[in-house]
Amino acid sequence: MTTIMIVEDDPKICRLLQTHMEKYGYDTILIEDFERVMDRFRENRPDLVLLDVNLPKYDGFYWCRQIRVVSTCPILFISAREGKMDQVMALENGADDYMTKPFYSEVVIAKIRSHLRRAYGSYAPRVKERTIELSGLILYPERLELTLNGKGVELVKKESLLLETLMERPMLVVSRERLLEKLWDDRQFVDDNTLNVYVTRVRKKLKELEIEGALETVRGAGYRLKPTWRDER
Known part of the structure; x- marks a missing residue:
């Protein structure tokens, strides 16, 4: 209904x-x-x-x-x-x-x-929903949702952008500069610590899906997402 x-x-x-x-x-x-x-x-x-x-x-x-x-x-x-x-x-x-x-x-x-x-309904555009998948972890950027093995969590836009950037380059280090550019159009007004806050939030969302230790901080370089979780499909 x-x-x-x-x-x-x-x-x-x-x-x-x-x-x-x-x-x-x-x-x-x-x-x-x-x-x-x-x-x-x-x-x-x-x-x-x-x-x-x-x-x-x-x-x-x-x-x-x-x-x-x-x-x-x-x-x-x-x-x-x-x-x-x-x-x-x-x-x-x-x-x-x-x-x-x-x-x-x-x-x-x-x-x-x-x-x-x-x-x-009948006037809605017939556009296929975009998804990003990594080892069974599925990100839905348009609906701001992340799922794994049938369980899902809601995201805010910045969390979704952060995960999207990392999931598109699994196992590779993504620099802080690249993430800042992806998340904010005008970096000069962004406190450098703000990125740390969103990384912490994303880790908490991953933990809700029983994913721990996958989002790594690479000191002096950036962040890396390693698919350490199990796809139970």
Whole structure:
């Protein structure tokens, strides 16, 4: 079933949207703790997000940017803010559409159907998903996921880029300079220790897949990925 996450702090509007979504066969997720939007997103992986601008703690533009780090799912704003700049900011921060309140439920449903078709259905581009495989370890750069023997972990974009660079050159030392160029367009604003942070994060993700000691630090040279794990397929 298609799942839609509703990020709206007005309970009446939430219930109205939920009623219409479920009427048309969609499953819904309502956000109650507005500091855990990304936690709920990762837990449920919705197919589409309906997002308000004015929210407690952080606004909708912030959450739109956070979702775009890990997903390309359609994001539709529904907001009482009618200014052109609000619409521009929503689109610039990664949204796919912007609707103003009050809204017609039929229009919301029509837009949801349209964006779902474009993202997953008859209008979606027929592009084969890119994968990178090394001894059964599979990286899915577009979905930011790493799997081994049926178990998977989620990644952020920088972690994915780091793994992609290392997996494409297994057993070979990849210099810090090459990794910095791959991960950041403008290196002059990047603290040299930032790369160490992402290497540590990637090691933790590999450990979740029961891979330890595979990502080696070669002092004075860079990093190397050695396929020490077992492919049990």
